[in-house]
Amino acid sequence: MNYQEQNISANNFEECIKCTICTAYCPVMAVNPDYPGPKMAGPDGERYRLKSPDFYDKALKYCLNCKRCEVSCPSNVKIGDIIQRARIKYDTKPPKLRDHMLAETDVMGNLATAFAPIVNPVLSSGIAKAGLDIIGVDKHRTFPKYASHKFSTYLKKIQPEQEKFQKHIAYFHGCYVNYNNPSLGKDLVKILNAVGYGMLPLSKQKCCGVAKIANRLISRAKHDAEINLKSIREAVEQDMPVLSTSSTCAFTIRDEYPHLLGLENSDVRSDIMLATVFLSRKINDGEIKLVFRDDYKKRVSYHTPCHMQKLGWAAYSTGLLKMIPGIEFVPLPSQCCGIAGTYGFKxxxxxxxxxxxxxxxxxxxxxxxxxxxxxxETCKWQIEMSTGAKVENPITLIAEALDVEATMRANGLL
Amino acid sequence: MKFDYIIIGGGLCGLSAGIRLAEQGKKTAIVSSGQSALHFCAGSFGLLGKNGDKTVLNPLEEIDRLPEKHPYRLMGKDRVKRLATEVPAMLQKAGITVTGSAEANHFTLTPFGKPRPSWLTLNGLPTFSKLDEKPFEKALIVSIKGFLESYPAFMVENLEKKGVCCRVETIDLERLTHLRESNFDMRAASIAKQMDRATIEEFASKINSCTGKDESVLIPAVIGINDERQLDRMREMVNNPLYCVPTIPVSVPGLRTQHILQHYFEKLGGTYLLGDRVEKGIIENGSVKALVTTNFGEDHLKADAFILASGNIFGEGIKSNPHDFYEPVFGLDVNYSSNRDEWYDFNFFDAQPYMEYGVEIDKDFHPSLKGTKIKNLLVAGSTLAHCNSLKEDSGAGTAILTGIHTADLAMNI
Known part of the structure; x- marks a missing residue:
């Protein structure tokens, strides 16, 4: 009999050996003394909360769910999950109007894209910002511009030609590509088509739910997640991997669904991946080739989003960028940009x-x-607002640098 | 994903091996499940500080008196000596300044002010050459108001035993006022993160206003979390000689060392996979074929050779249950007593037998699995059996030297 295994809870808080390494890596603790830090908020606090819910500390709302505590933990304790689950379980205060607004990305996105020419100037106007500031959205923030046409509409339109490809992937475009930046989705279509893959839509997709989880709209998040998992299962049954271009969407569907929403996804989890992961693996296995233009020259840094750090996949994205001969690659230390989705908007x-x-x-x-x-995408908004630097998804840079004709030839498509 | 070499474990040992391989242009990856014991480093690296009850003065000469299967004995005294001589230059290239040599141990201070033998000491810590030497004539021990992790009273007691004339001053820093509102934040790493230019200037000027003539100033090691330059700048601002004394972990010099080495490894082209965990090693025909990790899943990590530098009990490189000790990745042969009563000594401060349990290797640092040698796998650092790094004060030395040694061996497989 293994006594130790039988003494460990599902969230393994007992395995914390109190080394405090996580506290040195918590980005919030370094700037906000009101936040007790991952060790206290996580495994230490859990011990008290099990005695009585009265020990719940409302300062846990300052946790931005970056999971850097988990990444640094030598004992593999799911510190971030413990904190988020405690927020869901013990914070009974109803979410504010502002929280609903930030979290209902599909509702807002559908409305805004329909009236994009009006919505964009209004959202960036002083009056709208002042109004939003009153309900708790910080006035320094600028909402990303909404597109006039949704990516999902475009994907339906090109479906007949995409179906002609012999091999297919299903794309989880998420809210950002759908409502704000359809051109990122088009960049992925360009790359996939050049290597012989067609992109098909999922039968139905909703927001991954990260914003709803963060704002404790759990039943809404679960509802959307179940729809997503159903469509993902359909795609996987047809032997299609499900690709995403957002590290947070991929992370949420893979890990937060089972850990925070209690939804089983182990049957499809390994089929959900970032587009850069899919491309790298196919290149490494010798199944596809990318050929890049000679005249493409850029000095490129890579910022590792927190959820990308947690997924452990930065090596795929940076590996692809380093393959582009014209790119001078400049590494950056992996650290949080501070936005954490809707967190920084508050x-x-x-x-x-x-x-x-x-x-x-x-x-x-x-x-x-x-x-x-x-x-x-939210790291992109934060870095663009705070540094003036231009920020792009690696897929966009790969699409820019790609020599489509030469790539098609190299993959035997011409 | 395919590399030339993969190292399991991203602490001092794994990084030393990784840097050695990357310096030779090898495509190297390090898989590190969480952060390492380097975060507990008190600011000095021991090669061999003690053998039994004896304080070692000349570590190289002492190697022949270690147990036969000790990693240093397996490397051989000449090899230990040669590699040990190369280490300060390697660290300097990465951006870490150390003092000391393997020819003779020097001494530094513990957080309680006791002398501790050291091979290499990080920039900023006090060093002195003889055990009975008085490190300073007069010492001003500076404490930071509200800091939870310095123990000036112990420091005074131990230094006074050496005949040092001691004084304690508590300094309040403006920028820490906010931090003190929390019960949890007044720790070394949190304070170190607040040390911007203005706070350093304030700290230095407050020190200058309370130091007496000929006093050496001892401050807790909360300066220079990112690089050594901050420490150098502060030293220039303080009129009297200024030293850092180690704190209770998490250690700021340890954090800095970890980050500088990791950054240097990455600059050399290495891939550092933090927060990933090797779940299984796939062995076929006596060779490691691939590693299965949590994050890479079905994309197995492949390499020509592998180094296991996954630590001991703390790093989970060696695990135990109520009956056995085992190596969790490959299930390698581990040296331990099957009689549980022999695992511990009931006197807590005596050498604990379990500390010497670890992976058994041959003279070429290859482990075995059920008696069969694994040809392209080498084992280094505290994962190895037959050294009690805590009692010997040899943890850093074993980590760095066997790390480099196995990297060289791996390149010759």
Whole structure:
């Protein structure tokens, strides 16, 4: 009999050996003394909360769920999950109107894309910002521009030609590509088509749910997650991997669904991956080839989003960028940019959010790259707002640098 | 994903091996499940500080008196000597300044002010050459208001035993006011993160205003979390000689060392996979074919040779249950007593037998699995059996030297 295994809870808080290493890597603790830090909020606090829910500390709301505590933990304790589960279980205060607004990305996105020419100038106007500030969205923030046409509409339109390809992937475009930046989705279509893959839509998709989870709208998040998992299962049954271009979407579906929403996904988890992971693996296995233009020259830094660090996949994205001969690659230290999705939009977090990112912003400004590559859209907004640097998804840079004709030839398509 | 070499474990040992391989242009990856014991480093590296009850003065000469299967004995005295001589230059290239030599141990101070033998000591810590030597004539021990991790009273007691004339001053720093509102934040790493230029200037000027003539100033090691330059700048601002004394972990000099080495490894082209965990090693025909990790899943990590530098009990490189000790990745042959009563000594401060349990290797640092040698796998650092790094004060030396040694051996497989 293994006594030790039988003494460990599902969230393994007992395995914390109190080494405090996580506290040195918590980006919030370094700037906000109101936050007790991952050890206290996580495994230490859990012990008390099991005795009585009265020990729940509302300061746990300052946790931005970056999971850097988990990444640094030598004992593999799921510190971030313990904290988020405690917020879900013990914080009974209903979410504010502002929280609903930030979290309902599909509702907002559908409305905004329909009226994009009106919505964009209004959202960036002083009056709208003042109004949003009153309900708790910080006035320094600018909402990303909404596109006039949704990516999902475009994907339906090109479906007949995409179906002609022999091999297919299904794309989880997420809210950002769908409502704000359809051109990123088109960049992925360009790359996939050049190597012989067609892109098909999932039968139905909703927001991955990360914003709803962060704002404790759990039943709404679960509802969306179940729809997503159903469509993902359908795609996997047809032997299609499900690709994403957002590290947070991929992370949420793979790990937060089972850990925070209690939804079983082990049957499809390994089929959900970032597009850069898919491309790298196919290249490494010799199944596809990418050929790049000679005239493409850029100095590129890569910022590792927190959820990308947790996924452990930065080596795939940076590996692809380094394959582009015209790219001078400048590494950046892996640290949090401070935005954490809707967290940094909230008035009470704005100052901390900027303090957390300060060191990263300084590092970027010192390296003066032509463009910063990153796999997360909210990191992009934060870095663009705070440094003036241009930020793109690695897929966009690969698409820019790609010699489509030569790539098609190399893959036997011409 | 394919590399030339993969190292399991990203602490001092794994990084030493990784840097050695990357310096030779080898495509190297390090898989590190969480951060390492380097975060507990008190600021000095021991090669061999003690053998039994004896304080070692000349570590190289002492090697022949170690147990036959000790990693240093397997390397051989000449090899230990040659590699040990190369280490300061390797660290300097990465951006870490050390003082000391393997020819003779020097001494530094523990957080309680006791002398501790050391091979290499990080920039900023006090060093003195003889055990009975008085490190300073007069010492001003500076404490930071509200700091939870320095023990000036112990420091005074131990230094006074040496005949040092001691005084304690508590300094309050403006920028820490906010930090003190929390019960949890007044720790070395949190304070170190607040040390911007203005705070350093404030700290230095407050020190200058309370130091007396000929006093050496001892401050807790909370300066220079990112690089050594901050420490150098502060030293220039303080009129009297200034030294850092180690704190309770997490250690700021340890954090700095970890980050500088990791950054240097990455600059050399190495891939550092933090937060990933090797779940299984696939062995076929006496060779490691691939590693299965949590994050890479079905994309197995492949390499020509592998180095296991996964630590001991703390790093989970060696695990135990109520009956056995085992190596979790490959299930390698581990040296331990099957009689549980022999695992511990009931006197807590005596050498604990379990500390010497670890992976058994041959003279070429190859482990075995059920008696069969694994040809392309080498084992280094505290994962190895037959050394009690805590009692010998040999943890850093074993980590760095067997790390480099196995990297060289791996390149010759």
């Amino acid at each position: 008035k009470e977090n704005y100052e901390y959010s900027q303090k957390i990112g300060a060191e990263l912003f300084e590092a970027i400004e010192n390296e003066h790259p032509d463009v910063v590559a990153t796999d997360c």
